Amino acid sequence: MVDILIVGAGPAGLSAAINAVTRGKSVRIFSNQENYLSKAERVDNHLGFYNMSGREIMNKFIEHAKAMNIRVEEGKVVNILPMGESFMVNINGEIEEAKKVILAMGVSKVKELPGEGRLLGSGVSYCATCDGMLYRGKNAIVWDQSKEALHEANYLSSIGVNATFVSKKPRPEELNDNIKYINGTISEVIGDNKVESVVTGEKNVSADAVFILRDAVAPAALIEGLKTEGNFIAVNRNMETNIEGIYASGDITGKPLQLSKAVSEGLIAAQHAALQIDKTKEN
Numbered sequence: 578m579v580d581i582l583i584v585g586a587g588p589a590g591l592s593a594a595i596n597a598v599t600r601g602k603s604v605r606i607f608s609n610q611e612n613y614l615s616k617a618e619r620v621d622n623h624l625g626f627y628n629m630s631g632r633e634i635m636n637k638f639i640e641h642a643k644a645m646n647i648r649v650e651e652g653k654v655v656n657i658l659p660m661g662e663s664f665m666v667n668i669n670g671e672i673e674e675a676k677k678v679i680l681a682m683g684v685s686k687v688k689e690l691p692g693e694g695r696l697l698g699s700g701v702s703y704c705a706t707c708d709g710m711l712y713r714g715k716n717a718i719v720w721d722q723s724k725e726a727l728h729e730a731n732y733l734s735s736i737g738v739n740a741t742f743v744s745k746k747p748r749p750e751e752l753n754d755n756i757k758y759i760n761g762t763i764s765e766v767i768g769d770n771k772v773e774s775v776v777t778g779e780k781n782v783s784a785d786a787v788f789i790l791r792d793a794v795a796p797a798a799l800i801e802g803l804k805t806e807g808n809f810i811a812v813n814r815n816m817e818t819n820i821e822g823i824y825a826s827g828d829i830t831g832k833p834l835q836l837s838k839a840v841s842e843g844l845i846a847a848q849h850a851a852l853q854i855d856k857t858k859e860n
């Protein structure tokens with residue numbers, strides 16, 4: 578079991594990692610794509626770092642983390658399950674147990690489909706390697722929204738799921754021959770208590786499951802009962818969410834969407850999480 582697991586390796590996540598390690602805590606930090614800051618052409622408002630590109634500043638942050646033996650691992654966190662004193666975190670099918678979790682996923686760009694949230698866990702899934710086995714011999718749609726989708730579709734067909742790949746791009750050459758392909762996008766998931774079909778273009782395609790493989794997962798879909806305000810996660814001044822042991826920091830907690838705020842909130846979350854771990858040990 579790790580002390581603190583961090584979701585996202587942007588400025589908030591890396592700041593949290595550095596501060597957790599400084600407090601003597603074991604850390605694992607996962608990220609699945611390039612962060613927001615790397616896109617900034619020039620940053621002038623972070624104290625001590627000015628007239629620099631976002632990429633240059635990120636490189637400095639990563640260098641700092643490496644110097645403290647923090648290794649950012651590639652992986653998308655798809656689900657977090659509270660277990661009383663700890664959490665089971667699902668990273669693309671790998672399970673890690675953590676005492677505390679810090680969510681630092683950046684601003685959420687996920688726009689849920691109609692029916693998606695309601696049928697999550699009842700046919701809607703964000704991870705084929707996690708839930709694929711449930712649909713052996715059944716029909717599943719894989720919606721191509723990220724580079725993982727192709728691999729996940731091939732995985733489903735390899736375990737005996739009748740997969741259909743829906744993508745705006747042409748049929749990928751590497752897609753297994755037995756996978757059906759629809760050129761298009763999905764606009765709705767339909768079903769009363771479980772997935773029955775999806776709407777793609779004018780068509781209604783029947784299915785037992787739909788794997789929605791985006792780069793990001795909506796905060797509320799990551800952990801059941803997490804309090805959100807719009808697309809942001811609600812936190813108090815300690816960066817605690819409404820779920821004890823789960824923290825959030827950076828753009829994901831709301832405006833201003835700025836580097837200095839992200840770094841500060843990462844620090845607060847890590848220090849408070851470390852303090853709580855120490856308190857539990859003393860008792």
Ligand SMILES: Cc1cc2nc3c(=O)[nH]c(=O)nc-3n(C[C@H](O)[C@H](O)[C@H](O)COP(=O)(O)OP(=O)(O)OC[C@H]3O[C@@H](n4cnc5c(N)ncnc54)[C@H](O)[C@@H]3O)c2cc1C
Pocket residue numbers: 584585586587588589590607608609610611612613614615616617618619620621622623652653654655681682683684792793794826827828829834835836837839
């Ligand atoms: C073009 C541009 C210019 C900007 N200019 C400035 C500026 O001049 N000054 C300033 O202060 N700010 C600026 N910003 C804003 C700044 O970049 C952000 O405030 C900052 O990056 C927020 O950090 P963060 O760690 O909260 O999120 P992010 O930097 O977005 O990092 C979040 C990370 O989490 C990862 N992630 C998301 N979901 C998951 C998951 N489920 N599993 C694993 N990993 C996940 C993402 O892939 C990403 O790498 C700019 C942003 C942009 C886009």
